[in-house]
Amino acid sequence: MSEPRATRVLVIGYVWPEPRSSAAGGHMMQILETFLQQGWDITFSSPAGSGEHRADLTALGIREVPIELNNSSFDTFVRELAPDVVLFDRFMMEEQFGWRVEKHCPQALRVLETSDLQSLRDARHQRLKARLKASDDANDFTDLFAPALREEFEFMADTNLAKREIAAIYRCDLNLMISEVEIELLVEQFNLPRSLLHWCPLMVDLPNQLPVPFEDRAHFLHIGNFRHAPNWDAVLWLKTVIWPMIREHLPGAQLHIYGAYTPPKATALHNAGQGFHVMNWAEDALQVMSAARVSLAPLRFGAGIKGKIVDAMLCGTPTVTTPTGAEAMHGSQAWPGAVCRTAREFADNAVRLHTDKSDWQQAQRQAQALLASRYQQSTHGPALIEKLLYCQRHLAQIRRDNFTGSMLRHHQHKSTQYMAQWIEAKNRVPEKVI
Structure with a gap:
């Protein structure tokens, strides 16, 4: 009797991971290493160019496949790969490729690695700009730090970025959240189901030597x-x-x-x-x-x-x-x-x-x-795997319970699909020679 094949994971990266350049790159590598420890078969793809400090994923046994935005070549690629799990690295990748994954691999578990709430960061940036413009006091910024969750919601709620990001969270079967504060903001103020969110902070191995004195x-x-x-x-x-x-x-x-x-x-x-x-x-x-x-x-x-x-x-x-x-x-x-x-x-x-x-x-x-x-990686790594396996086993029920996500997929994916197809068709038409 043949052994069951390894779980196939497709990661669609906003960029190629650079663990020595950013926390986001480091967190992605920690997630990939957690998958590798399970013996999972991993393909990493991205439409981004190669960064100066990118990790060598092939050395870890991870396939690297460049992909293009607004190009139906991705449809053939994802259909032939037939992944069991698709991990979108930040919400923009879900916007671009989510409808294609759903169309060609409807049973794949769709997971969003949020990295952090970009709409929250942007709202705070706008508040800081307004504060610097209104006052020349460069010492005291107490009024900007750690406002109540309701205040954060008020600053974010009307922004296009928040609407896009939270819609992408709804459309996915599971979302990896690095911050407990952001989980509470989404649940208490934006009314997202807690079941869609999984706390997955930075995961590290404890040092085995004494620090420098x-x-x-x-x-x-x-x-x-x-x-x-x-x-x-x-x-x-x-x-x-x-x-x-x-x-x-x-x-x-x-x-x-x-x-x-x-x-x-x-x-x-x-x-x-x-x-x-x-x-x-x-x-x-x-x-x-x-x-x-x-x-x-x-x-x-x-x-x-x-x-x-x-x-x-x-x-x-x-x-x-x-x-x-x-x-x-x-x-x-x-x-x-x-x-x-x-x-x-x-x-x-x-x-x-x-x-x-x-x-x-x-x-x-x-x-x-x-x-x-x-x-500790030894705590959060197994917890992540357990959550993913649970979602795979109960995928139909998770999607049935997430009616808002289903509704958003129906409308958003149609509009995104038609826009992507229009851009692809436009790119194929040669410019008129004058």
């Missing part, structure tokens, strides 16, 4: 992909307000800023005389994080949870951040560093952790406890 570290560090708008805004706030405050107390302090895809506008901020060093991309983020004494993450807007902060915890490096940076990351656990609402509070806590060995060591211990309680 206080005496062997030096300087401050900030790290983050410059293509991610919250990171660029954080660098600007550091440069113009926070770092000068830190240097008032520590005149010899040095700040090393690392980030993938460093633009000229960031390089222009480099000033060795001020101890402000823009270092470009870090080949090994954990290595530079382990050498730093304190990590700075002054995020004035954003969503999801922060890979740079999990990396800091893995290295035993205390982090000073804002309520946005700490959101959904520590539950009832103590924060391994400091959470601050003003630039002055941020600078004071950064100086304290840089100079006070006892406080620094306590923050390091809190980081180790937090990792063990919330981020």
Whole structure:
């Protein structure tokens, strides 16, 4: 008797994963590794170009297949592949390819990896822009941080981005959510069924060696992909307000800023005389994080949870951040560093952790406890597999219960299908020669 074939998974990526450039890339790799541990057969496809720091998926035994937007060649590809599970990496991929998957592989489980709620991040970005325009106070942003869920809903509800993103969530059979706060926002304010959402945070293996001690570290560090708008805004706030405050107390302090895809506008901020060093991309983020004494993450807007902060915890490096940076990351656990609402509070806590060995060591211990309680791959990996298998077994009932999703698929997919077919037909027609 032949053995049953391995579960076939198709991942449709917004980009090719870059785990050393972004938390989203790291989370995708953690999901892929979880699937590989099950012996699942994985194909990763994307319409994006190849990034500078992309992972080598083929070395892991994952097939890489480029695909095109608005091209019926995908129909043949997905029909022949016949996947059991299709994972859309961010809602834009569900918009583009969801109707094609449903048409040609109707029994495939459709899963959305949200990464974070982009509509939430965008709404917070617009609030920050309005606040900066209305006031020249660059110190106190308390009114922006951690508003009530109802306030978040009010800012998001009328935006096209929220309507598109939440419609895509409804159309899928399961949605992977990295943030518990975003789960509560969707359930309590947007009235999504909790059964459609699965908490899947960053998943890491706990370090098996002691972190670098206080005496062997030096300087401050900030790290983050410059293509991610919250990171660029954080660098600007550091440069113009926070770092000068830190240097008032520590005149010899040095700040090393690392980030993938460093633009000229960031390089222009480099000033060795001020101890402000823009270092470009870090080949090994954990290595530079382990050498730093304190990590700075002054995020004035954003969503999801922060890979740079999990990396800091893995290295035993205390982090000073804002309520946005700490959101959904520590539950009832103590924060391994400091959470601050003003630039002055941020600078004071950064100086304290840089100079006070006892406080620094306590923050390091809190980081180790937090990792063990919330981020272990050995907990979240099996939970993800169990949830996917449950959804496969009960797929018909899940879809029957999700009438709103069925209705949205009926209308959205028709309009998307016709638009895609129109674009494809237009692309085939040669331009008229004049």
